[in-house]
Amino acid sequence: MNFQTLNQLADLAQERAVSIGALMLEEQSAESGRPSEREFAKMKEYYGVMKEAVRRGMETDTTSRSGLTGLDAQRVGAYNAGNESCLGGPAGQALAYALAVSEVNASMGRIIATPTAGSCGIIPGVFLSCQERFGWDDDVMTYGLFAAGAIGYVIANNSFVSGAEGGCQAEVGSAIGMAAGALTELRGGTPAQAVHAVGLALKNSLGLICDPVGGLVEIPCIVRNGFGAVTALAAADMALAGVRSVIPSDEVIKVMLEVGAAMPEKHRETAGGGLAQTPTGRKIMEDLRQQRRQ
Secondary structure (H helix, E strand, C coil), rough: CCCHHHHHHHHHHHHHCCCCHHHHHHHHHHHHCCCHHHHHHHHHHHHHHHHHHHHHHHHCCCHHHHCCCCCHHHHHHHHHHCCCCCCCCCCCCCHHHHHHHHHHCCCCCCCCCCCHHHHHHHHHHHHHHHHHHCCCCCCHHHHHHHHHHHHHHHHHHCCCHHHHHHHHHHHHHHHHHHHHHHHHHHHHCHHHHHHHHHHHHHHCCCCCCCCCCCHHHCCCHHHHHHHHHHHHHHHHHHCCCCCCCCCCCHHHHHHHHHHHHHCCHHHHHHCCCCCHHHHHHHHHHHHHHHHHHC
């Protein structure tokens, strides 16, 4: 890739007079040696998987094998349909869709890791709800995924995207930044605005620990995906309004690396601390162990 930082990414897009998504498609094609049409078709296929995961999460039984989670997306969807929700329709839809995909993951369904399975609901939740709202076709959304991928590439190569390495800030936080930056571009924002959206989003998730109850990607992972989708919408709106990340986004990524490296091991996907070690969390873990013995 001809960029290693978000600033380089934005500058390169501006120099070539293309969107970040179009730039990433060019870069991916050059690196893989495959035609851009083939790379685009593959990414479009991934988006189809995301859409199917949303549908499945909103329409089928997503009760996980552990029995701990499932059907919350449908509860939120029903609430949104029958009430004047606090968030309002579009944000409520993003919330429900993000929960849906995460519940499909927890129930062993097919998802696309964006950037990980633990954060798989955020980008689909944001993208599909906005597609329905603004009438974008799948080609537009596919370019959006390339934009998200470019942002994720920078984060992964300068910090973490793994909860085991950097806490949940690395998984959910990175996904929020990817979704926020891509959505900013989809809504007509400049590459610089998209980069500011990433920094705004990441700052709001710094220090978020990874503390899965029972070691499963269910509690609190699923609800964090829902909250993450809403945060991504807020970050995109701030960037489009002209709000800047005063601390440059590339510096925010470095801070995420610093914070993750300093995070105790018990707060990095080991189930050794945080919510996993509350009295209720420990009871759930013991119940799961007993189920496995039977």
